[in-house]
Amino acid sequence: xxxxxxxxxxxxxxxxxxxxxxxxxxxxxxxxxxxxxxxxxxxxxxxxxxxxxxxxxxxxxxxxxxxxxxxxxxxxxxxxxxxxxxxxxxxxxxxxxxxxxxxxxxxxxxxxxxxxxxxxxxxxxxxxxxxxxxxxxxxxxxxxxxxxxxxxxxxxxxxxxxxxxxxxxxxxxxxxxxxxxxxxxxxxxxxxxxxxx
Amino acid sequence: xxxxxxxxxxxxxxxxxxxxxxxxxxxxxxxxxxxxxxxxxxxxxxxxxxxxxxxxxxxxxxxxxxxxxxxxxxxxxxxxxxxxxxxxxxxxxxxxxxxxxxxxxxxxxxxxxxxxxxxxxxxxxxxxxxxxxxxxxxxxxxxxxxxxxxxxxxxxxxxxxxxxxxxxxxxxxxxxxxxxxxxxxxxxxxxxxxxxxxxxxxxxxxxxxxxxxxxxxxxxxxxxxxxxxxxxxxxxxxxxxxxxxxxxxxxxxxxxxxxxxxxxxxxxxxxxxxxxxxxxxxxxxxxxxxxxxxxxxxxxxxxxxxxxxxxxxxxxxxxxxxxxxxxxxxxxxxxxxxxxxxxxxxxxxxxxxxxxxxxxxxxxxxxxxxxxxxxxxxxxxxxxxxxxxxxxxxxxxxxxxxxxxxxxxxxxxxxxxxxxxxxxxxxxxxxxxxxxxxxxxxxxxxxxxxxxxxxxxx
Amino acid sequence: xxxxxxxxxxxxxxxxxxxxxxxxxxxxxxxxxxxxxxxxxxxxxxxxxxxxxxxxxxxxxxxxxxxxxxxxxxxxxxxxxxxxxxxxxxxxxxxxxxxxxxxxxxxxxxxxxxxxxxxxxxxxxxxxxxxxxxxxxxxxxxxxxxxxxxxxxxxxxxxxxxxxxxxxxxxxxxxxxxxxxxxxxxxxxxxxxxxxxxxxxxxxxxxxxxxxxxxxxxxxxxxxxxxxxxxxxxxxxxxxxxxxxxxxxx
Ligand code: SF4
Numbered sequence: 060x061x062x063x064x065x066x067x068x069x070x071x072x073x074x075x076x077x078x079x080x081x082x083x084x085x086x087x088x089x090x091x092x093x094x095x096x097x098x099x100x101x102x103x104x105x106x107x108x109x110x111x112x113x114x115x116x117x118x119x120x121x122x123x124x125x126x127x128x129x130x131x132x133x134x135x136x137x138x139x140x141x142x143x144x145x146x147x148x149x150x151x152x153x154x155x156x157x158x159x160x161x162x163x164x165x166x167x168x169x170x171x172x173x174x175x176x177x178x179x180x181x182x183x184x185x186x187x188x189x190x191x192x193x194x195x196x197x198x199x200x201x202x203x204x205x206x207x208x209x210x211x212x213x214x215x216x217x218x219x220x221x222x223x224x225x226x227x228x229x230x231x232x233x234x235x236x237x238x239x240x241x242x243x244x245x246x247x248x249x250x251x252x253x254x255x256x
Numbered sequence: 257x258x259x260x261x262x263x264x265x266x267x268x269x270x271x272x273x274x275x276x277x278x279x280x281x282x283x284x285x286x287x288x289x290x291x292x293x294x295x296x297x298x299x300x301x302x303x304x305x306x307x308x309x310x311x312x313x314x315x316x317x318x319x320x321x322x323x324x325x326x327x328x329x330x331x332x333x334x335x336x337x338x339x340x341x342x343x344x345x346x347x348x349x350x351x352x353x354x355x356x357x358x359x360x361x362x363x364x365x366x367x368x369x370x371x372x373x374x375x376x377x378x379x380x381x382x383x384x385x386x387x388x389x390x391x392x393x394x395x396x397x398x399x400x401x402x403x404x405x406x407x408x409x410x411x412x413x414x415x416x417x418x419x420x421x422x423x424x425x426x427x428x429x430x431x432x433x434x435x436x437x438x439x440x441x442x443x444x445x446x447x448x449x450x451x452x453x454x455x456x457x458x459x460x461x462x463x464x465x466x467x468x469x470x471x472x473x474x475x476x477x478x479x480x481x482x483x484x485x486x487x488x489x490x491x492x493x494x495x496x497x498x499x500x501x502x503x504x505x506x507x508x509x510x511x512x513x514x515x516x517x518x519x520x521x522x523x524x525x526x527x528x529x530x531x532x533x534x535x536x537x538x539x540x541x542x543x544x545x546x547x548x549x550x551x552x553x554x555x556x557x558x559x560x561x562x563x564x565x566x567x568x569x570x571x572x573x574x575x576x577x578x579x580x581x582x583x584x585x586x587x588x589x590x591x592x593x594x595x596x597x598x599x600x601x602x603x604x605x606x607x608x609x610x611x612x613x614x615x616x617x618x619x620x621x622x623x624x625x626x627x628x629x630x631x632x633x634x635x636x637x638x639x640x641x642x643x644x645x646x647x648x649x650x651x652x653x654x655x656x657x658x659x660x661x662x663x664x665x666x667x668x669x670x671x672x673x674x675x676x677x678x679x680x681x682x683x684x685x686x687x688x689x690x691x692x693x694x695x696x697x698x699x700x701x702x703x704x705x706x707x708x709x710x711x712x713x714x
Numbered sequence: 715x716x717x718x719x720x721x722x723x724x725x726x727x728x729x730x731x732x733x734x735x736x737x738x739x740x741x742x743x744x745x746x747x748x749x750x751x752x753x754x755x756x757x758x759x760x761x762x763x764x765x766x767x768x769x770x771x772x773x774x775x776x777x778x779x780x781x782x783x784x785x786x787x788x789x790x791x792x793x794x795x796x797x798x799x800x801x802x803x804x805x806x807x808x809x810x811x812x813x814x815x816x817x818x819x820x821x822x823x824x825x826x827x828x829x830x831x832x833x834x835x836x837x838x839x840x841x842x843x844x845x846x847x848x849x850x851x852x853x854x855x856x857x858x859x860x861x862x863x864x865x866x867x868x869x870x871x872x873x874x875x876x877x878x879x880x881x882x883x884x885x886x887x888x889x890x891x892x893x894x895x896x897x898x899x900x901x902x903x904x905x906x907x908x909x910x911x912x913x914x915x916x917x918x919x920x921x922x923x924x925x926x927x928x929x930x931x932x933x934x935x936x937x938x939x940x941x942x943x944x945x946x947x948x949x950x951x952x953x954x955x956x957x958x959x960x961x962x963x964x
């Protein structure tokens with residue numbers, strides 16, 4: 060007998076009597092959307108945040124505050140004036156030299172400052188993890204209150220599998236050395252949120 | 257791995273030889289417990305969330321075979337290859353076979369307690385494969401040739417100066433530099449090269465969703481993603497108990513996991529893998545390694561609900577003062593002590609006794625595992641199956657007789673006091689572990705029983 | 715109201731003043747108290763060591779002694795919890811079930827059953843209160859710091875009625891003292907370290923007394939205090955609640 064059959068057989072013998080699933084519905088919509096909470100939380104988890112009016116304003120901010128990093132790439136054609144968009148089909152390893160990556164998330168979560176983004180918006184999966192700095196656009200109107208609401212939104216947004224999706228909450232970090240927090244572990248060393256209306 | 261090992265008490269005593277270090281270890285972990293307290297108090301619905309998570313896990317355990325099949329079918333539909341491993345050895349062989357198919361001798365790995373449990377690294381090393389652990393803490397203990405001492409904080413027992421020395425030796429950092437920022441950066445640069453050059457990446461799995469066939473990996477460092485997205489082959493190893501029924505249940509578990517683990521609202525990355533990227537292979541290895549048998553033990557099956565947050569370790573006053581390695585098991589602390597005897601009752605018979613049964617672990621557990629009750633129940637099993645010291649069993653038998661016969665009791669108790677009062681040298685000596693750091697209570701002139709006889713029974 | 719007083723074996727032998735205070739306090743509050751002379755032990759030392767299967771005789775003896783009382787009261791959370799959770803009797807399971815329902819730790823008996831308000835007691839000292847784990851997490855005598863739930867404390871509710879007492883706040887309000895039954899000798903190093911740390915927390919607050927509702931924890935901490943030649947004393951809550959203008963009996 061294969062291991063698969065073996066395991067399944069033992070499980071069937073040993074499973075306790077069926078227990079019903081609890082209702083998780085009450086958790087969704089339990090709390091109001093609170094943009095200030097999103098802003099504050101994102102800052103506490105090590106992020107920087109700008110409130111931007113539109114793409115032009117984002118571009119303005121990037122020109123001013125990210126001038127030190129010439130190698131910018133973006134997933135957004137709207138920002139091709141300031142960042143490279145010719146990398147969509149390259150070998151992801153070559154993205155290693157990216158200084159700033161600019162992308163747009165589908166929505167943000169107030170309770171933890173995370174944003175949800177899938178492969179489609181990432182263009183390449185590695186693109187969100189390999190740059191030195193990550194800039195993420197998200198609209199205020201998209202915010203949800205909690206992770207329960209987040210999965211309700213995900214169900215609305217995607218009918219079918221998304222290949223890859225991630226909640227990203229701030230710059231990569233570690234506290235493995237004596238619990239002192241260091242930003243910039245293996246992924247981006249900073250994350251900047253551009254909060255659009 | 258097969259050498260005879262020392263027991264928890266002895267290893268803990270060694271750990272306690274350096275009291276300052278124990279204080280430091282205790283304070284560090286207590287600080288994490290406090291961060292956890294602070295953040296959970298921001299959610300008035302916290303206890304309701306724990307209860308819900310617990311119930312979802314009960315449902316999972318009662319339908320595990322069905323969910324596994326559902327997950328397998330959905331993952332396959334997504335283009336993922338699903339493997340089944342009855343034990344650690346089979347798991348390791350599957351990984352090795354995949355590496356051989358690629359013709360590679362190197363692999364990057366992100367945190368996976370399961371691979372620790374399976375002793376994957378040792379196995380692959382013997383086959384000439386070099387595994388690089390990419391979680392910073394795991395990399396540190398790997399360079400030091402040690403197992404992790406904590407499931408979430410693998411090198412919590414290491415001081416920064418020691419890590420500075422280790423990095424000086426292995427990564428060529430300047431001698432004497434112990435700045436966490438600097439050392440982390442050095443590790444980032446070194447591991448970046450590994451990410452860019454390895455063709456196979458192995459990750460753990462935090463949750464796998466039966467409904468969709470996707471799995472979720474949570475890290476703060478981004479190491480799982482760096483490995484997976486730059487690899488040609490992504491292998492994800494998971495214990496079969498990691499399943500959850502529906503995607504929406506992630507809402508419950510992701511809220512609980514990191515708040516319990518480190519006091520953060522969420523990990524930096526919660527990555528949902530459902531299909532391989534074009535041109536990539538994705539493999540999931542479903543590992544049993546005793547879990548299906550464990551499921552049949554009514555009193556102990558609840559420990560399979562564990563989501564490996566580590567909160568029970570951070571709160572455990574014994575763990576904080578004995579260190580992870582004193583548990584001589586891949587998973588240390590309270591949860592390790594109830595999981596380990598399932599694998600090897602004789603070898604791990606000491607662990608359920610490495611606790612005062614204070615119950616703090618059960619209270620912080622986000623999935624409400626009755627950890628301290630299970631410790632108590634394991635003690636009963638171990639004593640009955642003869643895994644406790646013979647002298648203790650003999651003493652307990654004497655005690656049992658004495659306590660059921662009141663006449664003997666009064667005499668024995670009195671005798672005890674007479675000895676204590678008159679010949680302190682007999683009891684207060686070095687052979688009595690109590691006396692090493694504590695005085696014995698002073699025996700009073702008369703017992704309560706005697707007082708009562710005189711004052712109330714006239 | 716007929717109350718059976720259950721005195722843990724080591725309290726009977728080493729801390730008779732605690733038993734006396736418990737008895738006098740209950741009598742003062744109008745209970746008709748009896749101490750059944752043939753009681754021995756709750757069996758916990760055996761059970762926590764893994765030998766619950768040897769406790770049948772001890773349990774039967776417990777049932778013989780305590781069947782028939784309206785309430786069974788015990789000045790130890792740990793022993794009370796053990797009886798509540800594990801008392802069975804082949805000879806008379808019905809009586810065992812009744813006892814499990816009717817047994818109370820002393821302070822919870824005072825707050826929940828007698829609903830004591832306005833105790834006549836005076837204890838003008840600085841006191842740190844040690845929450846014993848079994849009483850707290852097992853019997854829920856006070857809220858546990860791990861839970862997101864309304865705080866309360868039955869022992870403190872009583873101590874707050876005592877004139878002149880100053881209760882200090884501890885840094886870690888409900889950490890275990892490390893006694894743990896046979897743990898205190900089997901795991902000597904960790905046990906003693908836990909005890910030392912717990913004592914240090916109280917000493918940092920400059921207490922005169924470490925009080926508690928479980929003599930086993932207090933015995934542990936007393937052993938450490940005396941080894942350190944500290945003037946700080948341990949005292950059972952019954953002694954404080956029973957104290958009048960006089961100093962507690964040593
Ligand atoms: S037993 Fe509970 S607290 Fe401990 S690691 Fe598992 S989930 Fe976390």
